Amino acid sequence: AQKITQTQPGMFVQEKEAVTLDCTYDTSDPSYGLFWYKQPSSGEMIFLIYQGSYDQQNATEGRYSLNFQKARKSANLVISASQLGDSAMYFCAMREGQRARQLTFGSGTQLTVLP
């Protein structure tokens, strides 16, 4: 079974509007962390935001926020006030367990911001 599922291969959003990128995950471990990364066409992976399984509040970092619904095992990324520079591939990733080893990534969502 896929650990991380991103069901939207591509998304379009108008500049200055908000957009939600979906991510669902699968784990039986009560301790885990969820991460979102941005990968522009230049190729570098840029860390955006983190949410821990025990965190009571949804994580926020500037224009990025994470809509964490633990019972549904979803961790959707919300980007507010989209900018042209937000056009990129976005990956959701998970690290499981207290021993905290590698991150497992989803297949990504290509976001295009339209002027």
Next chain:
Amino acid sequence: DTGVSQNPRHKITKRGQNVTFRCDPISEHNRLYWYRQTLGQGPEFLTYFQNEAQLEKSRLLSDRFSAERPKGSFSTLEIQRTEQGDSAMYLCASSFQGISGSYNSPLHFGNGTRLTVT
């Protein structure tokens, strides 16, 4: 903070040749990871080091692949007898993991080495 550095950025090689990539992590980071990414996919885990010890290897890492981190600083990834299926972006990442363990430390990635096997 100079970030994670990878060399070379691009490598074109003929099938059957050996290639070696280098990764210099962020200096205070004790963990170093290698991932492989093919077009349109997310990164796939290959292996990681805690200091100089290689603690985990993915089944994706065939016996043609070997990674080292001899002094717990830089790392090398070697692919022997390259095949066309090895063509991919090879990403290196580093993080700091304390003694108590923590799952909230993000991985910091380099710009990758793009390998093309002809």
